[in-house]
Amino acid sequence: MIKYLQNILNKESVSSWFFIMPSVLGSFLFIVLPVFVSFGISFLKWDLLSSPKFVGVDNYIELFSDPIFYTVLLNTLYYAFCVSVLGVILPLILAVILDRKIKGAEIFKTIYFLPFITPMVVVALVWEWIFDPYRGVLNWFLMGAKIEWLYDPNIAMAAIILVSVWKLIGYNMVLFLAGLSGIDANLSEASKIDGASELKNFFYITVPVLSPTIFFVMIITIISSFQVFDLIYLMTQGGPMNSTNVIVYWLYNNAFEYFKVGEASAIAYVLFFIILGLTALQWKIRRKWVLHE
Amino acid sequence: MIFPFLWMIVTSFMTSSQVLSGVINFIPRPFVFENYTAITQAIPVGRYFFNSAFVAVLMTLGQVIISAMAGYAFARMKFKGRDALFFLLLVTMMVPPQVNIIPLFYLIKELNWIDTYQALVVPGLFGGFGVFMMRQWFLGLPQSLEEAARIDGCNYFQTFFKIALPLGLPALATLGIFTFITSWNSFMWPLIVTNSDCMRTMPVGLAIFKGSFRETTQWGQLMACAVIAIIPVVAIFLAGQKYFIKGLMAGSVKE
Numbered sequence: 001m002i003k004y005l006q007n008i009l010n011k012e013s014v015s016s017w018f019f020i021m022p023s024v025l026g027s028f029l030f031i032v033l034p035v036f037v038s039f040g041i042s043f044l045k046w047d048l049l050s051s052p053k054f055v056g057v058d059n060y061i062e063l064f065s066d067p068i069f070y071t072v073l074l075n076t077l078y079y080a081f082c083v084s085v086l087g088v089i090l091p092l093i094l095a096v097i098l099d100r101k102i103k104g105a106e107i108f109k110t111i112y113f114l115p116f117i118t119p120m121v122v123v124a125l126v127w128e129w130i131f132d133p134y135r136g137v138l139n140w141f142l143m144g145a146k147i148e149w150l151y152d153p154n155i156a157m158a159a160i161i162l163v164s165v166w167k168l169i170g171y172n173m174v175l176f177l178a179g180l181s182g183i184d185a186n187l188s189e190a191s192k193i194d195g196a197s198e199l200k201n202f203f204y205i206t207v208p209v210l211s212p213t214i215f216f217v218m219i220i221t222i223i224s225s226f227q228v229f230d231l232i233y234l235m236t237q238g239g240p241m242n243s244t245n246v247i248v249y250w251l252y253n254n255a256f257e258y259f260k261v262g263e264a265s266a267i268a269y270v271l272f273f274i275i276l277g278l279t280a281l282q283w284k285i286r287r288k289w290v291l292h293e
Numbered sequence: 294m295i296f297p298f299l300w301m302i303v304t305s306f307m308t309s310s311q312v313l314s315g316v317i318n319f320i321p322r323p324f325v326f327e328n329y330t331a332i333t334q335a336i337p338v339g340r341y342f343f344n345s346a347f348v349a350v351l352m353t354l355g356q357v358i359i360s361a362m363a364g365y366a367f368a369r370m371k372f373k374g375r376d377a378l379f380f381l382l383l384v385t386m387m388v389p390p391q392v393n394i395i396p397l398f399y400l401i402k403e404l405n406w407i408d409t410y411q412a413l414v415v416p417g418l419f420g421g422f423g424v425f426m427m428r429q430w431f432l433g434l435p436q437s438l439e440e441a442a443r444i445d446g447c448n449y450f451q452t453f454f455k456i457a458l459p460l461g462l463p464a465l466a467t468l469g470i471f472t473f474i475t476s477w478n479s480f481m482w483p484l485i486v487t488n489s490d491c492m493r494t495m496p497v498g499l500a501i502f503k504g505s506f507r508e509t510t511q512w513g514q515l516m517a518c519a520v521i522a523i524i525p526v527v528a529i530f531l532a533g534q535k536y537f538i539k540g541l542m543a544g545s546v547k548e
Contacts (some may be wrong), residue, residue, distance in 0.1 A: 006448065011372055014448035019366035022359045024378055026419035031385040034396035041395060048399060048527045090294040111295050117530045117537075119478040121496040122519040125503060126297045130305065137300060166294070174538055227389055230480045234500055248391050256485060261395050268392045279387045284420065 042265035059266040076246040080225035082161045087168045095176035113170035115258035124234035153243040219282040305516035312513045328517035348413045348433035349476040355418040356472045364427025382421040411487040430464035467536040495522045
C-alpha cells in the first residue's frame with residue numbers, strides 16, 4: 001500500500017495534478033462558471049426566490065430604453081475620464097520630482113502610498129467629515145464658504161473624483177517611478193548638454209520614452225474606475241438626483257435592493273464587455289511595455 | 294496628502310462638543326479618549342476587528358499555499374494540458390468580480406453559507422494573479438537544489454515543501470501582504486453575504502455604524518473607528534513595504 005502510494009507520488013503526471021487541482025477547480029467554480037451563469041441569468045426575470053422566467057433579450061431591450069441607463073453610463077464615463085486624466089498627470093509630475101533622489105524621497109513615497117492601502121470605508125468617512133458643509137474643515141479653509149459638496153448635484157461628482165484621485169496618486173506614482181528607473185540617464189544628460197531646459201527635457205525626453213507606461217497606467221486606471229462602487233455606496237448612494245450613480249452601484253441596487261437579478265445581470269454584461277475591450281487593449285500595450293524594458 | 298489622516302487622528306481625540314461646535318481647532322481641547330470607550334459600548338467593534346483579522350489571515354494562508362502549489366507545478370512540472378490551463382487561469386484575471394457577484398451570491402445562499410466565515414473566505418482564495426506571480430518566481434530560481442532532492446529520493450511533494458517553498462519565501466511574503474490588505478479592505482462582498490451583527494467585518498460594521506446616526510453624526514466616534522480600522526493595514530504595509538510595492542507592479546494586470 002505504502003509502496004503504491006510512493007509510486008504515485010513519484011509520478012510527475014499524477015503529482016502535478018494534485019498541485020494544480022485546488023487552484024484550477026476553485027477558479028473554475030468561483031470565476032469561470034459564474035461568468036456563464038451570469039450571462040444566462042441576464043435572459044431571466046428572477047428575484048432569486050421564486051422560479052425564474054425566461055424572457056429572451058427583454059432585459060437588454062429594457063436596459064437600452066431606460067433613460068437612467070444613459071445617465072449612469074455617462075456618469076461612469078465622466079468619472080473614469082476625469083480620474084484617469086488627473087490620476088495620470090499628477091502622479092507623473094510627482095514621480096519625475098521624486099526621481100531626482102531628493103532628500104526624504106522615500107518618506108514621501110510612503111506618505112503618498114498610504115491612501116492606496118487605506119480601506120475605502122475609512123477614506124469615505126474621513127472625507128465626508130472634511131466635506132461636512134457646516135462643521136467641515138474644507139469649507140473652513142475656504143473662508144467659511146457654504147458649499148454643500150456631497151449634497152449639491154453639480155458638485156458631488158467632482159468631490160468623489162477628488163477623493164478617488166487622492167487615493168490613487170501613490171500607486172500610479174510608483175508605476176511611473178518604475179518606468180523612470182528604466183530610462184537611460186544618458187538621454188537626459190545629452191539633452192541637457194545641448195542646452196534643453198527642465199521643461200523641454202520633460203516633454204521631449206521623459207514623456208515620449210515613458211509613453212508606453214503612461215498608456216498602460218491610463219488604461220488600468222480607466223478599468224478600475226469603471227468598477228467604482230465602495231466610494232459611491234458610502235458617500236452619496238448615487239445621489240443627489242442620480243448625479244453620482246454609476247454602473248456597479250446601479251447593478252448592486254437592482255440586484256440586492258430591488259431583487260431584479262435578471263436586469264442586474266444584463267448591466268453586469270454591459271460592464272463586462274466594456275472591461276473586456278479595455279483589458280484587451282491593455283494586454284496589447286503591456287506586451288509593448290515589457291518589450292520596451 | 295497626509296492631512297486627512299492627521300485630521301482623522303486629531304478628531305478622534307476631541308470631545309463631541311468640540312467636534313459639533315463648528316469651530317475648527319487643530320488641537321483637541323481637552324484631549325480625551327471618550328470616543329474610543331464610547332464605540333466599544335455602541336457597537337461590537339472588537340468582534341468586527343476579530344472577524345476582519347480572522348478572514349484576512351485564513352484568506353492569506355489559503356491563497357498563498359494554493360497559488361504556490363499551482364505556480365510551482367506550472368513552472369516546473371510537465372503534464373498534459375499545462376499551457377492551456379495556465380492560459381485559462383490568466384484569462385480569469387480579465388473578469389471583473391462584479392460580473393460574478395449575483396451567481397456567487399446564489400451559490401453561497403444555496404450552500405447555506407450566508408453569514409458564515411466560509412462565505413467570506415472561500416471565494417477569495419482563487420484566481421490567476423497569485424498563480425501567475427508564483428510561477429514567475431519559480432521560473433527565476435535555479436533548479437539544481439530540487440534536482441538534488443529528487444536524486445536523494447524525495448517525491449514531488451517532499452521536494453516542494455522542503456526545498457521549493459522555503460526558496461519561495463520572498464514571493465510568498467509579497468503575495469501574502471497583498472492578499473491580507475485586499476481582504477481587510479474588501480467591502481462589497483462582505484456587505485452582501487453577511488446579515489448579523491456578529492459576522493460583520495470592520496469595513497461593513499463601520500459603514501452601518503455611520504448609517505445609524507440620525508440627527509447628529511458623532512464624527513469623533515467614527516474617526517476613532519477609522520483609526521482602529523486602519524492600524525493593521527498600515528502596520529503590515531510599513532513592515533513589508535518593499536514586498537508590497539514590488540507585488541503591485543508585478544500584478545498590475547489585475548487592476
